[in-house]
Amino acid sequence: MSTERSLTVELPALNSLVDLLRSHDYAVVGPTMRDGVVVLDLLERFDEQLVGVESVSGPGQYRTQEKVGALFGGPVGPVSPKRWMSPPRSVAWSARIEDGRVEVTNPARVSPLAYLGIRPCDVAAKAIFGKVWPGHPDDVLIVAECTTAGETCFCSSMGTGPSAAEGADIILTELGDGRLLVRSESDRGAVLLAKVDGVASSADEIESGRARVRAAAESMGRSLDPQAAREALGAMPDSAVWDSVAKRCLACTNCTMVCPTCFCTSISDTADLAGETERTIRWDSCFTPGFSEVHGGAHRASVAARYRHWATHKLTSWWDQFGTAGCVGCGRCITWCPVGIDITEEANRIIKEVSHA
Amino acid sequence: MRDTALASHAFLEGFEEGHLEIIEDCVAGRSVWKQGEMMLLRGGAADTCHLIVDGRVAIEIRSPGSAPRVFQTLQGGDVLGWSWMFEPRLWTFDARAVAETTAFTLDAILLRKAMEDDCEFGLRFGIRMTQAVVNRLKAARLQVLDVYNR
C-alpha cells in the first residue's frame, strides 16, 4: 500500500477530477446506469443514478439494488475497457482506386482516455488484453478498489484484486458513507490530485479503507488455483467435463463478449457502390461454428470442443502464448452466462480429475 | 533355399528358412508380361499367386461403353491375387501389365495344400496375405475419401 498522502473526499471531488481531465482533452470513461445495468461509457460527470446503488451478481443473474452510501457499489458490469482498446466494430483503413492508383485513408489516431472508477480486475485485464490490442500509452487510470466482493468474483485467486496493484494513477477506496479515500500512485496522479478539494485522511479512515478491501478479499464468491488450473486444463483434452458442459452451453457467445481479455476478431473487407473499400475489424467469438472453418467445414464442430478451447485458452494457453493467465477473475462470464456455467467450477472439476489420475 | 531372388522378395521378408523352402516348392515358374498384356481376367480360375518382382500392374474393371477403370496399381514387392484362397476361386477383377512386368508365379493348389498340411506355415502365410489385404484396403479407403478434394 502506498505511503503517498491520502485525501478524504466526497462526490463533488470526482466531478472535479472529470472536469480537470476533460479540460486536458481526455475523454473520460466510467460507470453509468443503462436499462438497470451498470455499464461503462463516456462521461461528462459522475452518474448520479449510481449514488446509493450496488450491483448484485450470481451465476446467470444480475440486478441492482439500494445500498446507502455506495458510489461504485458491487462487482463490475458487462462492459470492460476492451470496448475502447478494440471496439466491437472499427475500421482499420479505407481505400479507393483513383486514376488506376489505390488511395488509402487511415482513420484518425486514437486519443488517450481517462478511466474513472476502473476496477483492479479491469486494470489487470487492460494490461493483459493490451498484449494483443494495446491501449493508448497515456491512458489515465483512476482505480476504484472493491469494497464488496460479488458472488462470481475470484480476483483474489487470480492475484488481480480487490486492492489496486500496478498501473494506477489514482486509487479510490470507498468508506461506505458516501466518502472516499483518494491517493495518487504516479506523478501524473499527484498533479491531478493537487487540484482536488479534500481533507487529509485520518489514520482511522485509512485503516477503515484497508479493512473494507481486506473484507472483500476474504469474501470472494469463487476461488481457483491459477497454477493448478494452468497445468490441469491443457493436460485433459479428453476429460468428461467438456461434454458435460456442452449439455448446458448454448454457444451464445455472451462469455466472450463480456470477458475483458477475449481478443478474437474477424476481419473483412466491404465495398460500396462508389468503389470505396473498408477493412473492418469486428469482435468475433470462438463459440461461433464458422470460427474454426477449414476446408469447408468447422474444425471445432462440437460445442464441447469450443468450450474446451475457450476455457483452456483462458487458463492454460495464455501462459504459453503471453506468459500470464488470460483470466482476471472478474466473474463476468459466470454472471452473463444464461445458464450460469461457471469456469471456476469446471476448472476445479478438472483439477480434481487430474489429482485422482 | 536355392533361389535367393525369391527369398529376398519383400512379401516374404522375415519368413523362416523352412517356410521359404515350402514356398519355393510351390513356385510354378517365373512369368513375364509385355506392356499392355492382360495378366488376370475377371471370372478366370484363380489358381496362381504372383509375387511381383518388377513393373507396374493395373487392377481394373471393365464395363460396357467405357474404357477399363483402373482403381489401383501394384509394383515390385507386391502380391497379386488372393481370390485363390476362397471359394469360388475365381478372379474378381482384371489385371493388366502397364509396363513390362516380371513375377514369381506360385501354384495356388500346391500352396493351399501346403497351408493345410503344415498348420504353422498356413498361419504365417495366411497372416502375411491378410496384411497385404489390409494395406490394400487402407489405401483404397484413403483413395475413396477423396482427401484432396476439399
Added chain:
Amino acid sequence: MSTTAEKLLTTWSRVVATRRETADTVTLTVESDQPFQPGQFDMLTAFGIGESPVSHSGHPRIDGVHEHTIRDVGAVTKALTALQPGGTIGVRGPYGRGWPMADLVGNNIVVIAGGIGLAPLRPVMLALESDPGSYGRAVLLAGARTPSDIPFASDLARWDASSAIDAFVTVDQADEKWEGPVGVVTRSLRPAQVDPGSIALMCGPEIMTRFAAADLLALGLSPDRIFVSLERNMECGVGLCGHCQLGSLFVCWQGPVVPWTVAADLVRVPEL
C-alpha cells in the same frame, strides 16, 4: 488507428502474369521486392472483397516478382484467381515459419505433397533444382485426385528428369490415359528407397500427412526431422484475430511449418 490495426495495412501491387494450373487453380505472378523463405505465406487482398492467406509458390531468389498459387474455394479466392495482368492486388507479408532450409543442406530429402499442397513446397523444389550440389538426393512424392488435378505438371516432369531429384506422381483415380501409379501417395516410398536419415517435408490434407508421417516413422525417419505445414483458419496472419489457434500454437506465426514432434500431439486430439 491503433498500432495493432496498422498490421492490417496492405501494400498495393499489380499482377504481372497469370498461369492456369488446373480447373480451379491459378498461379499469379505479382510485383514485389519483399524477400521470403520457402513455406511462408502472404495475405493477398482482392480489392473490395477481402483477404486470403496464400503460400509463396515461386523461387525464393528471383528479384522483383513473387508467385502465388491460389485455389478457388470461396469469394476471395475466386476474385483472386480471376485477376488479370495489370490487375490491382493487395499484398502483405511474408508471414510464418517456413521450411527448415538450412537443415536441408547436405542432407537427403523426402518431400510428400498432396494436391495443392505441392504449391508451398514448390519453392523448396526450385531451390533444390537450381543448387543441387548443396543437397543430397531428393525424393518427391506428389499425390493428386485425378490426372487433371496434378499441379505444376511441367515442373514435375523437369524435376524427375533432373539427376538430383526422383519424382513419383500418384493419383487416387485414374483417367483413361493415365499410365502412372494409382493409389495412395506413400505407395512410392518403398520403390523410392528413402534414406532413414532423410529430412522429410510434408504438405497436404491432414489425413494424408498423418498417414504419411506414420509411414515415414515406420521407415526409420526421426520425428524431429519430419516437418509438416499445418493449415487452420487464418484471418489476419499476424496473431491478432485468434482464429488459427491449435492448442496454444498460433499457426500463422509459430507455423505453418512445425516439426512432427510438435504436430503429432496437436493433430492427435480431435477438434483441438
